Amino acid sequence: xxxxxxxxxxxxxxxxxxxxxxxxxxxxxxxxxxxxxxxxxxxxxxxxxxxxxxxxxxxxxxxxxxxxxxxxxxxxxxxxxxxxxxxxxxxxxxxxxxxxxxxxxxxxxxxxxxxxxxxxxxxxxxxxxxxxxxxxxxxxxxxxxxxxxxxxxxxxxxxxxxxxxxxxxxxxxxxxxxxxxxxxxxxxxxxxxxxxxxxxxxxxxxxxxxxxxxxxxxxxxxxxxxxxxxxxxxxxxxxxxxxxxxxxxxxxxxxxxxxxxxxxxxxxxxxxxxxxxxxxxxxxxxxxxxxxxxxxxxxxxxxxxxxxxxxxxxxxxxxxxxxxxxxxxxxxxxxxxxxxxxxxxxxxxxxxxxxx
Amino acid sequence: xxxxxxxxxxxxxxxxxxxxxxxxxxxxxxxxxxxxxxxxxxxxxxxxxxxxxxxxxxxxxxxxxxxxxxxxxxxxxxxxxxxxxxxxxxxxxxxxxxxxxxxxxxxxxxxxxxxxxxxxxxxxxxxxxxxxxxxxxxxxxxxxxxxxxxxxxxxxxxxxxxxxxxxxxxxxxxxxxxxxxxxxxxxxxxxxxxxxxxxxxxxxxxxxxxxxxxxxxxxxxxxxxxxxxxxxxxxxxxxxxxxxxxxxxxxxxxxxxxxxxxxxxxxxxxxxxxxxxxxxxxxxxxxxxxxxxxxxxxxxxxxxxxxxxxxxxxxxxxxxxxxxxxxxxxxxxxxxxxxxxxxxx
Numbered sequence: 001x002x003x004x005x006x007x008x009x010x011x012x013x014x015x016x017x018x019x020x021x022x023x024x025x026x027x028x029x030x031x032x033x034x035x036x037x038x039x040x041x042x043x044x045x046x047x048x049x050x051x052x053x054x055x056x057x058x059x060x061x062x063x064x065x066x067x068x069x070x071x072x073x074x075x076x077x078x079x080x081x082x083x084x085x086x087x088x089x090x091x092x093x094x095x096x097x098x099x100x101x102x103x104x105x106x107x108x109x110x111x112x113x114x115x116x117x118x119x120x121x122x123x124x125x126x127x128x129x130x131x132x133x134x135x136x137x138x139x140x141x142x143x144x145x146x147x148x149x150x151x152x153x154x155x156x157x158x159x160x161x162x163x164x165x166x167x168x169x170x171x172x173x174x175x176x177x178x179x180x181x182x183x184x185x186x187x188x189x190x191x192x193x194x195x196x197x198x199x200x201x202x203x204x205x206x207x208x209x210x211x212x213x214x215x216x217x218x219x220x221x222x223x224x225x226x227x228x229x230x231x232x233x234x235x236x237x238x239x240x241x242x243x244x245x246x247x248x249x250x251x252x253x254x255x256x257x258x259x260x261x262x263x264x265x266x267x268x269x270x271x272x273x274x275x276x277x278x279x280x281x282x283x284x285x286x287x288x289x290x291x292x293x294x295x296x297x298x299x300x301x302x303x304x305x306x307x308x309x310x311x312x313x314x315x316x317x318x319x320x321x322x323x324x325x326x327x328x329x330x331x332x333x334x335x336x337x338x339x340x341x342x343x344x345x346x347x348x349x350x351x352x353x354x355x356x
Numbered sequence: 357x358x359x360x361x362x363x364x365x366x367x368x369x370x371x372x373x374x375x376x377x378x379x380x381x382x383x384x385x386x387x388x389x390x391x392x393x394x395x396x397x398x399x400x401x402x403x404x405x406x407x408x409x410x411x412x413x414x415x416x417x418x419x420x421x422x423x424x425x426x427x428x429x430x431x432x433x434x435x436x437x438x439x440x441x442x443x444x445x446x447x448x449x450x451x452x453x454x455x456x457x458x459x460x461x462x463x464x465x466x467x468x469x470x471x472x473x474x475x476x477x478x479x480x481x482x483x484x485x486x487x488x489x490x491x492x493x494x495x496x497x498x499x500x501x502x503x504x505x506x507x508x509x510x511x512x513x514x515x516x517x518x519x520x521x522x523x524x525x526x527x528x529x530x531x532x533x534x535x536x537x538x539x540x541x542x543x544x545x546x547x548x549x550x551x552x553x554x555x556x557x558x559x560x561x562x563x564x565x566x567x568x569x570x571x572x573x574x575x576x577x578x579x580x581x582x583x584x585x586x587x588x589x590x591x592x593x594x595x596x597x598x599x600x601x602x603x604x605x606x607x608x609x610x611x612x613x614x615x616x617x618x619x620x621x622x623x624x625x626x627x628x629x630x631x632x633x634x635x636x637x638x639x640x641x642x643x644x645x646x647x648x649x650x651x652x653x654x655x656x657x658x659x660x661x662x663x664x665x666x667x668x669x670x671x672x673x674x675x676x677x678x679x680x681x682x683x684x685x686x687x688x689x690x691x692x693x694x695x696x697x698x699x700x701x
Contacts, residue, residue: 050444050447054444154561154562154565155562157562158530158562170463171530171562258440259440263439264562265439265562266438266439266440268438299437302437303434303436303437303441303444303445303448304448306434306435307432307434307448307452312435313435313437
């Protein structure tokens with residue numbers, strides 16, 4: 001067993017286990033059987049191709065959102081704006097998806113994806129550029145931009161880009177053209193493959209390129225990075241832009257591969273889940289994939305769990321919160337499991353706070 | 357390191373044991389099936405809300421339970437967490453062999469139509485889902501003449517107001533039922549009090565925020581009070597509730613709730629709450645399920661009943677004369693001799 005791999009796995013695995021145990025106690029205290037409940041959850045997320053498809057669909061935006069947060073972490077930046085960036089990506093991908101027609105799929109689909117990613121990159125880049133030029137804290141700016149994005153996408157989908165056919169009540173865009181639809185191969189949505197591909201690319205950029213080295217240098221020690229000639233401002237701005245683009249891809253894939261349009265209010269909360277995923281994966285782009293799959297599975301199985309075991313579906317949110325709590329507070333885990341001191345592997349989440 | 361592994365496994369083992377210890381009652385479905393049950397299954401899928409939301413999801417669930425008790429049928433619900441799960445949640449009941457599936461809320465309309473077309477042997481009841489695009493034989497859309505409900509409330513308000521100004525704080529005009537409530541309310545007030553002035557304000561936001569903005573409701577209702585209104589109608593989810601609660605803070609003013617009897621659902625509004633303009637969703641759902649069980653449910657639109665909630669603490673405020681007038685208005689609305697000025701489209 002690779003010692004380093006083991007050490008980096010033990011905290012998340014223990015956190016998931018503890019979260020599920022406490023979840024089981026809560027389920028039992030509601031008078032339901034945890035076994036029935038968890039069994040129903042697994043069946044609901046894995047049983048047949050429909051269930052698998054749902055799990056993959058739920059996991060896809062989580063992976064993109066997780067990558068967005070993880071990438072920013074590497075430069076010591078905390079991107080809380082995943083939700084807004086995802087919405088921007090979703091609405092602009094849908095805009096290109098329904099707005100252009102007569103294009104072949106090989107052009108239309110990538111164009112719509114890139115439109116969503118690019119718009120979200122600009123959205124994330126605003127926070128990065130403000131941080132680089134004026135020192136405005138990215139946590140505050142990204143939170144505020146979430147509201148702006150929410151209202152901007154509401155307005156786009158209820159006024160200029162509104163679908164005026166049919167009932168006309170719902171604030172949503174017309175359906176995208178078939179040539180912009182991301183296909184599904186059996187139980188496998190192509191958007192999910194895209195997420196895996198992007199995760200591998202993130203790993204490659206961070207671990208095997210000069211740019212990635214610079215990003216991590218800024219995250220590790222800003223002063224040393226500046227002293228060694230890295231332009232902190234450029235790295236900060238471009239990292240936030242990439243982070244925004246990753247979240248935006250998540251939204252674009254939702255519009256083009258799952259919803260078939262943009263609808264105000266249907267992507268609520270998706271972007272925020274990325275924070276859980278990134279923490280669970282300890283900001284490792286490859287580990288984001290299993291983390292996203294795990295939470296995606298829980299969400300896909302939640303309805304069936306509720307149906308078969310009479311458990312309130314919120315239990316999934318509670319378990320997710322518990323996992324996040326244990327991952328973010330490894331001291332508690334260490335006390336429970338009596339690990340040896342392993343501070344070397346701890347993620348420095350606090351770097352972004354209060355630093356100039 | 358090995359000891360850490362061992363502890364981790366121990367932890368997982370404890371988890372397994374715990375789950376096993378708690379998981380002895382697998383046969384709960386068998387114990388639920390009692391002697392008088394018939395082979396009839398009712399499923400209810402909520403909108404992205406809860407069956408105890410003190411509003412339309414809860415009313416629909418209560419109706420389904422009443423019907424199930426009368427028939428002796430099995431009944432169960434699923435609360436939808438995200439609107440992307442509408443189809444999957446309906447599918448759970450289809451897989452389970454449900455005979456009737458109730459879907460609650462306008463937002464589920466498209467998913468319900470698709471499911472009804474794909475499963476002609478299963479009956480569907482769509483609450484607040486007008487079937488304007490053509491009749492599907494196995495899908496009944498339960499809709500309500502909100503204009504009549506609003507008209508009754510407005511008629512009472514027209515008699516109660518002393519300043520001759522009545523106000524309404526509403527969810528978005530993107531949703532036809534809200535417009536129906538408002539038009540009915542204003543015309544009702546004018547019916548009993550021709551000189552009344554009406555001030556009605558819609559939330560300016562989209563459909564996803566207009567019903568969840570109690571602060572806007574409170575601010576707007578304060579503005580309407582400042583303009584002299586002494587009775588205010590709050591219609592629009594928690595936005596409307598915010599308006600009611602704001603009115604309750606000032607003594608001597610009246611407020612009117614919406615959808616259900618808000619005396620119980622928004623107790624903070626009790627100091628001003630004269631009545632609520634109700635849609636009797638529970639009765640509508642229960643009678644449609646009874647029709648479905650009897651095999652006589654018809655597709656297309658089914659018009660539910662509306663009415664005013666009890667007056668509670670304001671029993672003495674609403675005089676016998678007023679009640680007589682309201683009875684006349686109700687009779688007129690029912691036989692069509694009084695028009696609300698807002699046709700049900």
